[in-house]
Each structure stands twice: as structure tokens, then as C-alpha cells.
Amino acid sequence: MIEKEILIHPLISGTLALPDDKDTYPAVLLLAGSGPIDRDGNDRKGKYQTNLYKELAHFMTGLGFVTLRYDKHGTGKRNGNWMEAGLSDLATDAKTAMLFLREHPNVDPEKVIVCGHSEGTILATILAETMNPSGCMFLSGGVDNLMEALHHQRQFAYKELFAKPGLKGWINRTLKIDVRNEKQYAKLLEKMKRSDRDTIKIQLFFRQPAKWFREHDAYDTRRALKNVTCPVFAMHGDKDPLLESHVLQELDRLVQGKSQYYIISNMEHGLRVQTEPRSILSMKKMFKDILNRPLHEEGLKTIETWLIDHIKTDPSQKG
Structure with a gap:
């Protein structure tokens, strides 16, 4: 070779x-x-x-x-x-x-x-x-596409978090962490889709690849x-x-x-x-x-x- x-x-x-x-x-x-x-x-x-x-x-x-x-x-x-x-x-x-x-x-x-x-x-x-x-x-x-794969990953993570034994699982289920997290994710995705920048900041410090998300979402x-x-x-x-x-x-x-x-x-x-x-x-x-x-x-x-x-x-x- x-x-x-x-x-x-x-x-x-x-x-x-x-x-x-x-x-x-x-x-x-x-x-x-x-x-x-x-x-x-x-x-x-x-x-x-x-x-x-x-x-x-x-x-x-x-x-x-x-x-x-x-x-x-x-x-x-x-x-x-x-x-x-x-x-x-x-x-x-x-x-x-x-x-x-x-x-x-x-x-x-x-x-x-x-x-x-x-x-x-x-x-x-x-x-x-x-x-x-x-x-x-x-x-x-x-x-x-990427967004569908990420959706599968989040749902699998929620399933595991809900299945945790004892108090941790009970808290996750009671707080409905899946509903809360999905709302936050939808809000972030909408912010990236409205932007025309390559990257955006969330919580002042954390950069996110907005262009990457936008274009994957559209494909x-x-x-x-x-x-x-x-x-x-x-x-x-x-x-x-x-x-x-x-x-x-x-x-x-x-x-x-x-x-x-x-x-x-x-x-x-x-x-x-x-x-x-x-x-x-x-x-x-x-x-x-x-x-x-x-x-x-x-x-x-x-x-x-x-x-x-x-x-x-x-x-x-x-x-």
C-alpha cells in the first residue's frame, strides 16, 4: 500500500x-x-x-x-x-x-x-x-436526516432517564423533563432558523452552529x-x-x-x-x-x- x-x-x-x-x-x-x-x-x-x-x-x-x-x-x-x-x-x-x-x-x-x-x-x-x-x-x-436522528436520540435518552430506579426516575417522570426539554429545543431551533449568521450564542457564552442546523433541517x-x-x-x-x-x-x-x-x-x-x-x-x-x-x-x-x-x-x- x-x-x-x-x-x-x-x-x-x-x-x-x-x-x-x-x-x-x-x-x-x-x-x-x-x-x-x-x-x-x-x-x-x-x-x-x-x-x-x-x-x-x-x-x-x-x-x-x-x-x-x-x-x-x-x-x-x-x-x-x-x-x-x-x-x-x-x-x-x-x-x-x-x-x-x-x-x-x-x-x-x-x-x-x-x-x-x-x-x-x-x-x-x-x-x-x-x-x-x-x-x-x-x-x-x-x-x-440529522434532525430526525437527533429526535430519536433525545427520545431514547428520556426513556432511559424515566427508567432510572428509585427517586431519580420518579423525579424525572414527575417533572416531565421530556416536555420541558423539547420546548427548550424547539425555541433554540427556531432562534437558529430565524438567524442569518453561521453561529449564534446562547446564554451569552455558548456558541451553536446555526447555519449547520438550518441547512440540515431543510434537507x-x-x-x-x-x-x-x-x-x-x-x-x-x-x-x-x-x-x-x-x-x-x-x-x-x-x-x-x-x-x-x-x-x-x-x-x-x-x-x-x-x-x-x-x-x-x-x-x-x-x-x-x-x-x-x-x-x-x-x-x-x-x-x-x-x-x-x-x-x-x-x-x-x-x-
């Missing part, structure tokens, strides 16, 4: 991984999830070092694919403020990266797949609708999926508390091309092994321990099988 530091655009740094530089190969564009994480899946402060996208890139390149991953606004080697970037900015970056891959001399332009993780699945949806890739992959996401993933003609692959983990996997059942009637989805047992949002119960309230507590675990073997095998079947990569190219 050969890895190269590249400039996709004068402002966008990335990493291109190739099986070698002597032939042309199918390619996968990796689209990262939300927050201030770089091309590898790590934050600048060193608190969240997942290396998820680096590991996925190496795995896919080992199967015979060129892979490209890049830094978002204000992450890695890229300047800017990640909080000021809206969905439109993220989509422009993704489209620029897609064009770069298609024009690269070691890439077969007819065999470029977009692969999004978490928020990246929404970017993958945008590219699948507008740029006709040869395939589209949703890892830990898909079908729902209809299901409408977009109806225009997707390429094969679509989706994979969730059954221990992922950030998703409602039943929405993947809609894929077959939404997309025009062939779709397949998989729910992997004992896999969490970051595609690693989790045997502990599914819990949104315990995610942070478990996070450091889970990062020491490998990517889920069955999850990787499922990805490999789909890539080989749909792009017809010769398995002998594995390195």
Missing part, C-alpha cells in the same frame, strides 16, 4: 491510499461524521482519537481500492472553524473530493463509491443524488434518495444508541437501484465491538474502553463482501 499526502484543493488537505501506483483501481471516498474530527477520525485536542477513517481506508485499500479521506473545516491541517461550516459547505468539499478522485490517473472513474459514516451518510446521499457514483455506502446512518434525505440510481449499502450496529435501524427498511422503496442493509450484532456507532447494553446515557463512560477494541470483524466482512460483489474487484488484489 502507498499513502500520499495530497491537496484536493488549495485549501483541502487529504490522504490518498493506493494498492500501488502502476495501475487503475476502483475507489472509495470516505465522508466523515459530525464534529471537529480530521481525516483520520481524530480531534485536535487529542481527547477523541478514534482513527476510524484511517483504519477503514487501510482495510479498503487492502481489498484493492484507492481510498481518499480529507480534513474538514478547522480540523487536521485545514484552517477555519468547523462550527461555521454548514451542510452546503460540507457538500461542496465532498463534491470537490469526488471530482479529484474521478480525475486521478490511478482511479477508474466509472468505479468510484461514496462511503459516509454518521453525518457523512447525509453527504453520501447528496453525492449519490447529484453525481451518480457507482455505489453508495451508509455506515451508522442513512435514510433519516430532505428521503426525497433525495428517490433520485438515487446506484446500488446502496447500509450497515448499523445493534448497540448503536444514536440510530433507529428500522428506518433502513425504507431503502428498498426509496432508491431506484438495488439496496441492501445489515444490522450487526454487538457493534456500536464507531463500528467497534460492544457487548455492553445499548445505552445513550452510558456512551461517554464506555468510550475510552471501546476505542481499545478492534473494528467489528463481522462488520468488516460485510463491507468487504458488498464491495467485492458490486464493484467486481478481483479478490486476488488483496494485499
Whole structure:
């Protein structure tokens, strides 16, 4: 495998991984999830070092694919403020990266797949609708837009808070914390939708990515999926508390091309092994321990099988 530091655009740094530089190969564009994480899946402060996208890139390149991953606004080697970037900015970056891959001399332009993780699945949806890739992959996401996913997460959190034993659960139920919190959330969202700023402050000090919220709120993933003609692959983990996997059942009637989805047992949002119960309230507590675990073997095998079947990569190219 050969890895190269590249400039996709004068402002966008990335990493291109190739099986070698002597032939042309199918390619996968990796689209990262939300927050201030770089091309590898790590934050600048060193608190969240997942290396998820680096590991996925190496795995896919080992199967015979060129892979490209890049830094978002204000992450890695890229300047800017990640909080000021809206969905439109993220989509422009993704489209620029897609064009770069298609024009690269070691890439077969007819065999470029977009692969999004978490928020990246929404970017993958945008590219699948507008740029006709040869395939589209949703890892830990898909079908729902961001606002719907956040709604699911809040409802799951309320359910856990209400189920707490003893006095804590009783207080949560009596105070109807779900009703109170939903009113506060609706008020904040309305404030962001009325604003024309990239960010706004709440309670004088706390910045919120208003443009990001506005544009995600306006984006209809299901409408977009109806225009997707390429094969679509989706994979969730059954221990992922950030998703409602039943929405993947809609894929077959939404997309025009062939779709397949998989729910992997004992896999969490970051595609690693989790045997502990599914819990949104315990995610942070478990996070450091889970990062020491490998990517889920069955999850990787499922990805490999789909890539080989749909792009017809010769398995002998594995390195």
C-alpha cells in the first residue's frame, strides 16, 4: 500500500491510499461524521482519537481500492472553524473530493463509491443524488436526516432517564423533563432558523452552529434518495444508541437501484465491538474502553463482501 499526502484543493488537505501506483483501481471516498474530527477520525485536542477513517481506508485499500479521506473545516491541517461550516459547505468539499478522485490517473472513474459514516451518510446521499457514483455506502446512518436522528436520540435518552430506579426516575417522570426539554429545543431551533449568521450564542457564552442546523433541517434525505440510481449499502450496529435501524427498511422503496442493509450484532456507532447494553446515557463512560477494541470483524466482512460483489474487484488484489 502507498499513502500520499495530497491537496484536493488549495485549501483541502487529504490522504490518498493506493494498492500501488502502476495501475487503475476502483475507489472509495470516505465522508466523515459530525464534529471537529480530521481525516483520520481524530480531534485536535487529542481527547477523541478514534482513527476510524484511517483504519477503514487501510482495510479498503487492502481489498484493492484507492481510498481518499480529507480534513474538514478547522480540523487536521485545514484552517477555519468547523462550527461555521454548514451542510452546503460540507457538500461542496465532498463534491470537490469526488471530482479529484474521478480525475486521478490511478482511479477508474466509472468505479468510484461514496462511503459516509454518521453525518457523512447525509453527504453520501447528496453525492449519490447529484453525481451518480457507482455505489453508495451508509455506515451508522442513512435514510433519516440529522434532525430526525437527533429526535430519536433525545427520545431514547428520556426513556432511559424515566427508567432510572428509585427517586431519580420518579423525579424525572414527575417533572416531565421530556416536555420541558423539547420546548427548550424547539425555541433554540427556531432562534437558529430565524438567524442569518453561521453561529449564534446562547446564554451569552455558548456558541451553536446555526447555519449547520438550518441547512440540515431543510434537507430532505428521503426525497433525495428517490433520485438515487446506484446500488446502496447500509450497515448499523445493534448497540448503536444514536440510530433507529428500522428506518433502513425504507431503502428498498426509496432508491431506484438495488439496496441492501445489515444490522450487526454487538457493534456500536464507531463500528467497534460492544457487548455492553445499548445505552445513550452510558456512551461517554464506555468510550475510552471501546476505542481499545478492534473494528467489528463481522462488520468488516460485510463491507468487504458488498464491495467485492458490486464493484467486481478481483479478490486476488488483496494485499
